[in-house]
Amino acid sequence: MIRGDWIASNVPALIDATFDHVILTVVAVGVGLALSFALSILIYRRRSLSGAIIGVAGVLYTIPSLALFAFLVPFTGLSFLSAQIGLVSYTLLILIRNILAGFEGVPDDVVEAADGMGYGRARRFVSVELPLALPLIVAGIRIATVTTIGLVMVAAVIGQGGLGQVMVRGFNFRNDTAVYTGAVLIVALAIVADVALATAGRLVTPWSRARSR
Amino acid sequence: MTAAQVAHHRASTVEFRNVTKRYEAGAKDTPGAVNDLSLEVPAGRICVLVGPSGCGKTTSLKMVNRLIEPTSGQILIDGQDAADRDVIELRRGIGYVIQQVGLFPHQTIGENVVTVPRLLGWSRARQQERAEELLALVGLEPATYRDRYPSQLSGGERQRVGVARALAADPPIMLMDEPFGAVDPIVRERLQNEFLRLQEELAKTILFVTHDIDEAIKMGDLVAVMQTGGILAQFAEPAEILASPASEFVARFVGADRGLKRMSLSRVSDLELRRPITAKVGDVCSDARRRALADSFAYLLLVDEANRPVGWIGEDEIPTEGRLTESMGESMSPLMDRRTTLKDALSMLLDADVQAGIVVDRTGAVIGLVTADMIADWMRMTAVEPDFDSSEAPHPERTEVVEA
Numbered sequence: 001m002i003r004g005d006w007i008a009s010n011v012p013a014l015i016d017a018t019f020d021h022v023i024l025t026v027v028a029v030g031v032g033l034a035l036s037f038a039l040s041i042l043i044y045r046r047r048s049l050s051g052a053i054i055g056v057a058g059v060l061y062t063i064p065s066l067a068l069f070a071f072l073v074p075f076t077g078l079s080f081l082s083a084q085i086g087l088v089s090y091t092l093l094i095l096i097r098n099i100l101a102g103f104e105g106v107p108d109d110v111v112e113a114a115d116g117m118g119y120g121r122a123r124r125f126v127s128v129e130l131p132l133a134l135p136l137i138v139a140g141i142r143i144a145t146v147t148t149i150g151l152v153m154v155a156a157v158i159g160q161g162g163l164g165q166v167m168v169r170g171f172n173f174r175n176d177t178a179v180y181t182g183a184v185l186i187v188a189l190a191i192v193a194d195v196a197l198a199t200a201g202r203l204v205t206p207w208s209r210a211r212s213r
Numbered sequence: 214m215t216a217a218q219v220a221h222h223r224a225s226t227v228e229f230r231n232v233t234k235r236y237e238a239g240a241k242d243t244p245g246a247v248n249d250l251s252l253e254v255p256a257g258r259i260c261v262l263v264g265p266s267g268c269g270k271t272t273s274l275k276m277v278n279r280l281i282e283p284t285s286g287q288i289l290i291d292g293q294d295a296a297d298r299d300v301i302e303l304r305r306g307i308g309y310v311i312q313q314v315g316l317f318p319h320q321t322i323g324e325n326v327v328t329v330p331r332l333l334g335w336s337r338a339r340q341q342e343r344a345e346e347l348l349a350l351v352g353l354e355p356a357t358y359r360d361r362y363p364s365q366l367s368g369g370e371r372q373r374v375g376v377a378r379a380l381a382a383d384p385p386i387m388l389m390d391e392p393f394g395a396v397d398p399i400v401r402e403r404l405q406n407e408f409l410r411l412q413e414e415l416a417k418t419i420l421f422v423t424h425d426i427d428e429a430i431k432m433g434d435l436v437a438v439m440q441t442g443g444i445l446a447q448f449a450e451p452a453e454i455l456a457s458p459a460s461e462f463v464a465r466f467v468g469a470d471r472g473l474k475r476m477s478l479s480r481v482s483d484l485e486l487r488r489p490i491t492a493k494v495g496d497v498c499s500d501a502r503r504r505a506l507a508d509s510f511a512y513l514l515l516v517d518e519a520n521r522p523v524g525w526i527g528e529d530e531i532p533t534e535g536r537l538t539e540s541m542g543e544s545m546s547p548l549m550d551r552r553t554t555l556k557d558a559l560s561m562l563l564d565a566d567v568q569a570g571i572v573v574d575r576t577g578a579v580i581g582l583v584t585a586d587m588i589a590d591w592m593r594m595t596a597v598e599p600d601f602d603s604s605e606a607p608h609p610e611r612t613e614v615v616e617a
Contacts, residue, residue, distance in 0.1 A: 107318075
């Protein structure tokens, strides 16, 4: 049974756990994005690296999450760092694929026009290619964020789970209310994050809403 | 917008001096090579590079703004070697229009057209003012179009924006690579006409690439016919290319309908117009009838007070007494002006009841008549036979002209 009194008396702890969950997610996606961006530019500059980089990201992506966290413990302990190494690893494949697709999707004629009108390479990148790649990059960030919010729960096995902790404790003490509350909050978090990112994405790409009349 | 605001008549000469571009054998997807190309485009003229695909016309164009660097030779702009100039600064001084237009999808039309002014660091106010000027110049209502995105425009509208964008910083040179190739024939013709009208005011030096010989003849002050391998086959005014093609290749590329094409180059103003017998509504019939019968042409042209045509009356149908009324002028024939091409004029005449086109001025007043016989006489008078037989018998090595 769901016990309202348990929820009422644990509001501060639940807020803390939600906050931890958000921090774990934001840091993981932020670091993942920075890394992916750097790696994507590397691939963009040197095509030959694409196989190796995407290959490694792909292998990381296939390692079962529980196993990866357990594997990291002997090296980095039951720490925030262990959690982040795992979480970031899972964002790489998603983000790199989307960033590359975004840049590859920039029409050739637009790039040619930009060159022909006298854009320098850096300026072309920042004010033409990046904005045009943005819709796909944002799509990647949305998938990565929602995936990470789910994975943070698994990081509870190394004591870094945010709302996952609440659920694990619920299992251990046969407290259904804790299990369900944790689960509902995680789902809510994922939905809120997805909607917020989608909205932000639309705000920064006003042209993608403008369709032929 | 007045012409003075737009045009400072800034234009440069562009000279190709022994320009060669070679690509390594076996390299994939390379554009056409260019072989020892030398030609000079005088300031303020349109030079059309035309030829089958792979003839190096686009390569030649892109060497001017150095999107492609020549293997050897020089391209001189106002006598200065383009290779010596800073490439970014060079490109900002050359308008560039391409077939796919290449508008920035993430920018509004207003932002798109002032791309180069923005790169040059113009103030916001000046950019905005320029955007409005340019949109009006290419026939797009600024208030309607300024804040739209390219995806909201038709192909023809986008192409106009492309031209406006290339003109933004008033460059002395424009490079146009099949600029009207991606729109349907009706829109293409309208864009071509508008562009020619614009060029009369702007007088830019324009290099224009097309694979369409009709477009080349229509748009070019000078036409450079190129053949596969990047060889210049003939460089001359369109009329000369049609009247005396320099080689079999040119003759074949120009096509067997050279005569019709020559007619599309010449205008009604080239003919000596025939004077029609006219009478105003309200004139005395008997007088009008006498004058009509005295002339060899079997019809009388009825006009209104302002000398604008109302209709034709057969000379036998003019009443012997009373006054002419508007309803007597039953049949009309096509109206044309001095700028109508002979080809259009002839085509209109073939469809008409009375086979005489009425040439009118800006106010619609009658200037004179054109008949099919007059056009035929003019063609005979101006024809030059080529010194080889080009279009009659099929040539054994005849290769198809590929229209890419």
